[in-house]
Amino acid sequence: MERFDRRYIFLVIFVIVLFPLLMPIGLPIRVSKEAMGAYEAIDKIPPGSKIYFACDYDPGSMPELHPMTIAILNHLFSHNVKVIGACLWPGGPPLLEEALNKVGVQKYGKKYGVDFVNLGYKEGREVVMVSLGRSIPTTFPDDFYGTPISQLPVMQGVRSLNDVAMIVNISAGYPGTKEWVQQVQSRYHVILAAGCTAVSAPEYYPYYQSGQLVGLLGGLAGAAEYEKLVGVAGTATRGMDAQSLGHLAIILFIALGNFLYLYLKKKGKLTRR
Amino acid sequence: MKREVPLIITAIFGSFMVIDYFVPHPLVSGFGEMLQQWAIIVVAFAYVLGVANIARISGEKISRRSRDWRYQFPLLAGLAFMLTVGVVWGVGERTLFNDFYLYAYSPMQGTMFSLLAFFIASAAFRAFRMRSFEAALLAIAAIIVMLGRVPVGTLIWDKIPVVSDWIMNVPQMAAKRAIMIGAALGAISTGLKVILGIERNYLGGD
């Protein structure tokens, strides 16, 4: 079976994932309690409060995480919560900028510097996180565009992470949710909700169970769940049909591969290496 | 000088990061804040060093006419272009830098990662074998979780998502917690060894 040309498998997967995008099925999405936890925590934030939005991903994880960012920003701006956004991944700031403009400016008519800010990127990973807990102006003296943050109304009264109502972290790996829990949540006891790639999500369930995370969105499914909760059908919802068929295809491949393996083994046709 | 000074620097910075957590005195926290700002600056230089190394290796490949040496030219051209455009004209919205980020860097990185979907399908068919009870347990858990996380699982049996959630929140979580605790013990001991100068591999050879 190792000699089987894998390009046929590539073709099958391509067709199976493409089909529901061309002809949506519209399968219903079920909301998990982890996603509901994040939603309820954000829903409780009083209007006019400020939250820190840690956008720790780059284009490699965009299909999973950008819909989460869009959905959460929809929730925040619709509740008139002010957003202080920043990135610990170098590829993050333009994605955050695109999301803030698309949702904040174009949809809700929010004003940069008054209702939200993009502080940009800072290198240092855990060091930056701990430093933010001490002093945001020292860590980010300027925003992404080079404007001193002291000149921005949204940053007035925000000296450190203790002055924000909550931290929302969208992360693709390291640095990300794990480090935010270790260095910030455990040190400064700020409320923390996280969205992450599906690859990382299983390892964060202990943080959710312990209460260190108030909510957890895992992968495209988590993004689709949040889109359902906020009533915004975005790319995640659209992608869930393809996700469903893709999973069925993988299960079929596993079953077929094992069936063929056992069959050939029984027939004595498996060549020994 | 060659090994002792770096070890002393490591010990000072490392110890201070630990002491800073326990001592709230302004003198300690002020010094800690300063050291953290220094670390942010030095780590940024490390990134630039990495890129400089890429340029150096590319140059060497061209001069030695190594395999695929002609492709180093578009690599260096892309590097020089983004660097120049970003440094000179800025990185914000409506800049050429931002355009090439969104429409060259972003799609290429996204596509490279998306290739993994094909390889995981290929691996599922060609390599995933339930040769033992443990492997079968892995496969069954994987199948239940895969079905439970997508809408089609509910269509097959409405209890699949419930079972999947239970697996994620109970046995899976317990095992991950065990791995987490083990890793934490390892990280703490390694950190202590580094700060105390017992672990010196990061200094490289002499």
Added chain:
Amino acid sequence: MLPLPVLTTMAAVLTIAVFTFLYKDNPFYKFAEHVFVGIAAGYVVAIEYQNVFLPNLWRPLMAGQYVLVIPFLLGVLMFSRFTGRFNWLSRWAIGLMVGTFSGLAIIGFAQGDLVAQIQANMLPLRAHSLIDTFSNCIIVLGLLVSLVYFFFSKEHKGVLGAAARLGIWFLMVSFGASYGFTVMARISLLVGRLLFLMMDWPASFGIQFLH
């Protein structure tokens, strides 16, 4: 700024060039791969310059915070790695980074992982409902036997061996769950690129291909 159809077409061409790797390695893919590495490298340096070097080093230094000369010199010394004789000077900066991250790791792992997770596992073995009671017992048992599996100071025989075996089963369930989530992640990355090719690219020309 370049026109949107030009930009999206460039993105689509580069996307398809990378996808051609699935057929076999070819010059289009190699070209796209090398361009990507170059652009990514240039991007990182430009971002570091604009977001770290200028606001955190250069401007404060020019404003009078002369103590920042120290990290500046340490950063510059990192480039001594390119010299033969003086490459040991880069170890000073490496020592700073390694020391800082080690110190933070000790606190982070101890407080955030070790203490908090052990505390969270102190669950009542008799809860309000039968399912919660059962689940709590499984969590406590699962943690203990999984930790036993990683205890290699004693041979896994007898009771210890049985506990370790049970620990492996818990670990296999967790690896299976991780595999399931990994499949989800990979498929969704493909979904994202296909949506771009079929939705965003035609939309830049005013064509609505998907409904």
